[in-house]
Amino acid sequence: xxxxxxxxxxxxxxxxxxxxxxxxxxxxxxxxxxxxxxxxxxxxxxxxxxxxxxxxxxxxxxxxxxxxxxxxxxxxxxxxxxxxxxxxxxxxxxxxxxxxxxxxxxxxxxxxxxxxxxxxxxxxxxxxxxxxxxxxxxxxxxxxxxxxxxxxxxxxxxxxxxxxxxxxxxxxxxxxxxxxxxxxxxxxxxxxxxxxxxxxxxxxxxxxxxxxxxxxxxxxxxxxxxxxxxxxxxxxxxxxxxxxxxxxxxxxxxxxxxxxxxxxxx
Amino acid sequence: xxxxxxxxxxxxxxxxxxxxxxxxxxxxxxxxxxxxxxxxxxxxxxxxxxxxxxxxxxxxxxxxxxxxxxxxxxxxxxxxxxxxxxxxxxxxxxxxxxxxxxxxxxxxxxxxxxxxxxxxxxxxxxxxxxxxxxxxxxxxxxxxxxxxxxxxxxxxxxxxxxxxxxxxxxxxxxxxxxxxxxxxxxxxxxxxxxxxxxxxxxxxxxxxxxxxxxxxxxxxxxxxxxxxxxxxxxxxxxxxxxxxxxxxxxxxxxxxxxxxxxxxxxxxxxxxxxxxxxxxxxxxxxxxxxxxxxxxxxxxxxxxxxxxxxxxxxxxxxxxxxxxxxxxxxxxxxxxxxxxxxxxxxxxxxxxxxxxxxxxxxxxxxxxxxxxxxxxxxxxxxxxxxxxxxxxxxxxxxxxxxxxxxxxxxxxxxxxxxxxxxxxxxxxxxxxxxxxxxxxxxxxx
Ligand code: SF4
Ligand code: SF4
Numbered sequence: 001x002x003x004x005x006x007x008x009x010x011x012x013x014x015x016x017x018x019x020x021x022x023x024x025x026x027x028x029x030x031x032x033x034x035x036x037x038x039x040x041x042x043x044x045x046x047x048x049x050x051x052x053x054x055x056x057x058x059x060x061x062x063x064x065x066x067x068x069x070x071x072x073x074x075x076x077x078x079x080x081x082x083x084x085x086x087x088x089x090x091x092x093x094x095x096x097x098x099x100x101x102x103x104x105x106x107x108x109x110x111x112x113x114x115x116x117x118x119x120x121x122x123x124x125x126x127x128x129x130x131x132x133x134x135x136x137x138x139x140x141x142x143x144x145x146x147x148x149x150x151x152x153x154x155x156x157x158x159x160x161x162x163x164x165x166x167x168x169x170x171x172x173x174x175x176x177x178x179x180x181x182x183x184x185x186x187x188x189x190x191x192x193x194x195x196x197x198x199x200x201x202x203x204x205x206x207x208x209x210x211x212x213x214x215x216x217x218x219x220x221x222x223x224x225x226x227x228x229x230x231x232x233x234x235x236x237x238x239x240x241x242x243x244x245x246x247x248x249x250x251x252x253x254x255x256x257x258x259x260x261x262x263x264x265x266x
Numbered sequence: 267x268x269x270x271x272x273x274x275x276x277x278x279x280x281x282x283x284x285x286x287x288x289x290x291x292x293x294x295x296x297x298x299x300x301x302x303x304x305x306x307x308x309x310x311x312x313x314x315x316x317x318x319x320x321x322x323x324x325x326x327x328x329x330x331x332x333x334x335x336x337x338x339x340x341x342x343x344x345x346x347x348x349x350x351x352x353x354x355x356x357x358x359x360x361x362x363x364x365x366x367x368x369x370x371x372x373x374x375x376x377x378x379x380x381x382x383x384x385x386x387x388x389x390x391x392x393x394x395x396x397x398x399x400x401x402x403x404x405x406x407x408x409x410x411x412x413x414x415x416x417x418x419x420x421x422x423x424x425x426x427x428x429x430x431x432x433x434x435x436x437x438x439x440x441x442x443x444x445x446x447x448x449x450x451x452x453x454x455x456x457x458x459x460x461x462x463x464x465x466x467x468x469x470x471x472x473x474x475x476x477x478x479x480x481x482x483x484x485x486x487x488x489x490x491x492x493x494x495x496x497x498x499x500x501x502x503x504x505x506x507x508x509x510x511x512x513x514x515x516x517x518x519x520x521x522x523x524x525x526x527x528x529x530x531x532x533x534x535x536x537x538x539x540x541x542x543x544x545x546x547x548x549x550x551x552x553x554x555x556x557x558x559x560x561x562x563x564x565x566x567x568x569x570x571x572x573x574x575x576x577x578x579x580x581x582x583x584x585x586x587x588x589x590x591x592x593x594x595x596x597x598x599x600x601x602x603x604x605x606x607x608x609x610x611x612x613x614x615x616x617x618x619x620x621x622x623x624x625x626x627x628x629x630x631x632x633x634x635x636x637x638x639x640x641x642x643x644x645x646x647x648x649x650x651x652x653x654x655x656x657x658x659x660x661x662x663x664x665x666x667x668x669x670x671x672x673x674x675x676x677x678x679x680x681x682x683x684x685x686x687x688x689x690x691x692x693x694x695x696x697x698x699x700x701x702x703x704x705x706x707x708x709x710x711x
Contacts, residue, residue: 017308021333021426027381028415028425030408037394048381049392050687067308097330098308100315109314122309143333143426201423205430206610207437210326212427240319245330 009157012044012057014078016064016071017098017126021143022089023047023063029146036150040157055081059156065091067098067126079133084156087129088149090142094214095248097142098126102248128248137162142212142245145197166217168192169209173200181208188231190241193219193253214246221253235259289664289686296672301665302524303657303690316647321347321616321638322433328634328649329427334377337370337418338627339649340431341492342634345623347433350638353614358607359435360492362421365600366428367492367625368593369417372455373425374628375543375586375593376414378694379466380407383583386688387469403465406458410590413455417597420448435611445601452598459591460561466587467565471580474667477501478538478659480545481519483626484509489553489592490546492625498534499549505573507549512622515633519650531657532650538658541630542693543585548575554592562588579663579692586628586694616642627652629694660693 013023027033027048043053060082066075079085087093095102101109106124129135139152139162148164155162165171169191173180181187181203189208191200195216202209228238239259242250292300312331316324324343329336341363348355355363380403381393390396397404415425421440422428430437479501483494496518497509510518519539521532533539547562551570554562559569565584568574576585618640624633630652637646667689671677677685 017310019330019333021330021336024333024377024426027377028411030412030415033408034394034397034404037397042392042394045392049394050385051391051395067310071308097312097315097327098310101311104315106311109311110309112311112314112317142330143424198424202429202437205423205438207429207432210429237320240323244327 008039008041009058010041010043010053010056011153012055012060012078012082013042013047014044014060014062014064015046016062016075016092016129017067018064018089018091018096020047020063022091022141023061025088025144025146025149026061029150032150036153040153057082059084059086059153061153062087062092062129063089065095065098065126065128066132067123069123071123072132075129075132084136085129085133086137086139086152086156087135088139089144090140090212090214090245091126092129093138093140093249094246095126095128097245097247099248100243101126103243103251126248139164140195140213141197145199148197165196167196168216168219169194169196169198169200169203169213172196172198173203176200176204178203181206182227182231186231188228188233188241190224192227193221193224193250210244211242211250212245214249215253219253225254225259289690291664291668291682291686293668293672298665298669298672301661301668303661303664313647313649316636316644319644321351321614321636321642321644324634324636324644324647325431325433326427326429329431331649331651333426334374335370335627335629335632336427337367337422337431338625338632339634340428341367341625342623342627342632342649343636344431344433345493345625346621346634346636347623347638348614349621349623350619350636351614351617351621353434353612355435355612358605359439359610359612361600361604362436362439362607363431364492365597366418366421366431368597368600369414369421369425371491371593371628372414372459372590372597373411373418374414375590376407376411376462378628379462379583379586379590380404380411383691383694384466384469386691387466387583406461406465410455410458410462413451413458413594414590416448416451420444432611434614435607435609437610439607439610441606442604445604449598449601452594452601456591456594456598459587459594463561463565463584463587463591466583469583471578474578474580474663476540476544476577476579476659477662477666478540479534480548481534481539481541481631481655482546482549483624483631484550485553487553489550489596490626491593491596494624494626496624496631497549498539499545499575501577505570505575512624512633515622515624515650516635516648519633519655521650521654532655533658534655538662539655540659540693541652541655543582543589543628544577544579545630546626547585547588548577554588555595558588558592558595561591579689582692582694620646629653630656656693660690663693664689 090096102125152162181189187208190211191209194209194211195213197213288304290302325340328339328343385396418425423430480499483490484497485494495509497507499507519532519534568576620637622635633650635648639645
């Protein structure tokens with residue numbers, strides 16, 4: 001009897017509340033795009049293709065956060081149709097920049113942006129995909145790193161764990177040989193508490209890390225905050241520094257009460 | 267005889283555009299009575315959460331509105347805040363901003379031309395399928411796109427959400443010699459850009475005319491990209507343009523909320539208008555250098571210098587290719603003239619007030635306004651992206667195209683969906699800035 005023909009693994013790319021930057025990273029893999037497409041079947045990738053095929057998918061890459069009632073139902077369906085589900089980027093992994101609403105009054109936000117807020121359906125929160133369905137892997141970054149994305153796709157298609165280190169930006173920064181900004185220039189830097197992945201880009205350009213990749217595995221926030229203060233930041237500055245693209249995840253590790261009322265509340 | 271009942275067509279997933287949108291068509295006795303483009307990109311509330319942020323923060327935050335044109339958001343933000351603070355960034359720092367923006371134009375336009383738009387003209391669902399029959403063309407596109415990305419990566423640190431931009435200039439400015447490998451790459455990209463113009467010129471273009479006023483920024487002596495004055499070319503009025511001060515943008519371009527869309531819709535002085543490649547080329551095309559104009563002419567584009575205007579949305583793909591060629595040339599010129607500025611950024615101390623900034627995002631004019639308090643905290647923010655401005659013109663375009671089609675008998679839903687998706691992709695809408703599915707509904711009685 002002839003061996004069954006092994007079909008190419010099927011890839012799905014899905015979008016929730018996001019800027020499209022993380023899925024664009026896939027199209028930015030100019031050198032790898034055509035070879036990759038020869039190995040896999042791009043079954044659902046609406047930004048790139050009108051050929052939209054139904055599931056099941058071997059690997060689903062999910063971009064964006066859950067922020068509308070419709071999203072809740074859609075993410076469950078995608079999960080049920082996917083062998084592996086990987087979130088790509090800060091929106092899908094930590095709620096993204098739109099999670100700043102989680103610390104505010106959404107009704108008031110809606111009324112600020114829209115003359116007729118009643119037309120706008122939205123949830124009061126922007127939440128990571130993992131808050132709603134089990135996720136096999138979370139790839140961090142705002143945006144994600146191209147090299148890491150290729151590693152994740154090849155790993156899952158080969159049925160192995162992706163080799164994505166969990167250490168902080170400082171490790172990458174030291175390896176890159178960049179002079180430490182807080183030490184040498186008193187420039188505030190979130191490198192010590194931020195997940196590596198960007199290649200310590202900001203310090204190399206002379207600016208402090210602003211936390212695109214969210215918190216690293218073992219952070220010492222109680223030590224970080226006095227350091228930022230000594231680099232001249234007020235508590236409000238520190239709160240804003242932590243409250244950007246990964247606000248939800250950083251807020252979860254802020255020492256309670258340390259940064260005033262808002263810090264305690266979040 | 268064809269059956270001429272009433273129908274409502276709903277296209278539920280708009281593919282190969284950036285973001286999410288749907289289309290609802292109402293057809294009654296052979297007449298299209300309604301074409302509603304609905305953008306269901308979830309609201310993200312940028313204008314609300316910008317309040318309370320320090321004046322240095324909007325460029326990094328607003329870049330996250332759109333991963334396809336982050337430089338546009340960063341630059342409009344910087345200009346608006348510098349305007350509040352009474353600072354002008356000029357000389358080599360302004361030149362570097364323009365260079366970074368050229369990188370975004372090359373990357374974004376090439377993405378649109380090769381990966382999203384060309385498959386329409388060549389009867390494919392996507393660029394991967396296209397690469398089976400047009401391998402060398404797709405490879406050229408990817409190479410050219412990479413050249414745009416390499417400007418953004420070199421100068422901005424990365425191509426999506428560059429990190430090197432700040433209010434007042436940059437965090438780090440490169441030395442002249444560091445540009446050498448980039449310049450080498452751009453000289454190769456020039457050949458790819460020229461070949462792209464010739465390639466798209468050979469596509470088949472249906473006749474069409476866009477019945478909308480055109481809006482683009484203009485700048486004396488140059489093709490406006492990162493700065494300029496709003497300039498309007500009304501429909502059917504020869505080549506007489508009018509301008510208005512940027513500070514009056516929101517009195518002329520008024521956003522309205524429509525119940526079927528999360529993106530606001532803007533009208534220009536009460537009329538529908540179009541911004542983007544067609545508008546820029548019609549209004550500023552005479553400013554392009556002779557070699558680029560010659561490439562445009564040989565690609566079959568009307569020459570704006572002799573008062574001719576191309577309003578055919580299908581030909582926007584040619585205009586984009588011409589703009590890519592221009593951006594490559596312009597990037598090389600800027601690199602050639604570059605001298606290391608004395609400091610990477612001008613100091614921008616905050617002051618209370620309101621400021622305006624507008625730039626030409628690849629898809630059209632992007633306007634930002636901020637109000638700061640005494641401490642330099644944002645108290646009010648307003649962002650008007652190109653897609654919200656273009657929606658009215660796109661809807662009219664859809665109405666006209668479907669109406670034309672109905673003259674030749676009753677199309678199937680699948681056929682209408684294809685037709686409408688094409689018409690929408692002509693305008694390169696970036697629906698995230700307000701959304702890829704065309705969710706088409708045809709309402710038939
Ligand atoms: S994580 Fe950042 S880059 Fe990715 S989709 Fe969200 S906002 Fe865009
Ligand atoms: S510059 Fe920032 S990331 Fe680099 S070593 Fe210092 S603290 Fe860490």
